[in-house]
Amino acid sequence: MRHICYIVTLLITTTFYAGQATAKWTLNNADSQLNFISIKAGNIGEIHQFKMLSGTVSAQGQVSVDIHLASIDTLIPIRDERMQRLLFESSIFPTANFSTSIDPDTLNSLSVGTSTVTQVVGQLTLKKVTPLR
Secondary structure (H helix, E strand, O other), X not given: OOOOOOOOOXXXXXXXXXXXXXXXXXXXXXXXXXXXXXXXXXXEEEEEXXXXXEEEEXXXXXXXXXXXXXHEEOOOHHHHHHHHHHHOOXXXXXXXXXXXXXXXXXXXXXXXXXXXXXXXXXXXXXXXXXXXX
């Protein structure tokens, strides 16, 4: 039996904005991106992205990012279609979810128009499966 091992590195660059009367932050898709790397033929790495993300950060720092799987962009249309249909089964499972938490003071301390880089560890739920940590 042949075993296939996939190593996935996710790079999520997100911009969240808060409404005036709320402590809940909402992801700004236009200024956000999620990239991942796939390895084929044992040693050829390729970078891909998803063009449609949505998400929130609660006042308590709970982060939830939904990844719209049909928005995959590998720069090769037939590969996009095959990944949607065969790998992600996006007609059955249209989204994946990344969840984590951050210190809410990190966001609250930012001045308007500034940004910060924060490394987080979280969970990716794909096809309604969340691996154990």
